[in-house]
Amino acid sequence: MYCRNCGSTVDAGSPVCTNCAVPVGQGTRYCPNCGAETPAGSNACMQCGFILNANAVKPPVSAQGAKSKIAAGLLGIFLGAFGVHNFYLGYNQKAVLQLVATIIGIVLSCIGIGALIVFAIEVWGIVEGIFILTGKINTDANGTPLID
Numbered sequence: 001m002y003c004r005n006c007g008s009t010v011d012a013g014s015p016v017c018t019n020c021a022v023p024v025g026q027g028t029r030y031c032p033n034c035g036a037e038t039p040a041g042s043n044a045c046m047q048c049g050f051i052l053n054a055n056a057v058k059p060p061v062s063a064q065g066a067k068s069k070i071a072a073g074l075l076g077i078f079l080g081a082f083g084v085h086n087f088y089l090g091y092n093q094k095a096v097l098q099l100v101a102t103i104i105g106i107v108l109s110c111i112g113i114g115a116l117i118v119f120a121i122e123v124w125g126i127v128e129g130i131f132i133l134t135g136k137i138n139t140d141a142n143g144t145p146l147i148d
């Protein structure tokens with residue numbers, strides 16, 4: 001392999017370049033695979049195609065672990081009173097609030113106010129479910145866009 005900084009050959013396993021003493025892998029001027037000069041900022045060697053900047057070829061973070069819009073929306077509509085859609089999307093505080101309010105509502109359902117609380121949280125969940133399905137809510141708690 002070749003020194004990224006000065007382009008001289010370096011032994012595999014040697015931690016620094018014997019020519020310029022720069023740690024192997026540091027520098028931007030030469031291809032470590034074929035030793036060709038690489039223009040500053042280029043992501044791959046023009047001579048051999050070796051990937052110089054591994055970060056540049058990683059898929060965008062948003063594509064990883066993206067949540068399903070349909071699943072989140074339906075959870076909101078059918079189980080929204082229990083905050084399930086917010087647990088799914090990572091909005092844990094809101095989810096716990098909905099879950100606790102619904103449980104309190106169920107406990108209090110022997111008096112009229114309890115049913116009202118459950119109804120209100122249920123409507124809240126359905127509205128959020130519709131917002132998710134229509135794209136008004138389109139990211140999870142980490143800001144990752146939802147996928148169809």
Ligand SMILES: [Zn+2]
Binds near residue numbers: 019022
């Ligand atoms: Zn060197």
Ligand SMILES: [Zn+2]
Binds near residue numbers: 049
């Ligand atoms: Zn190369």
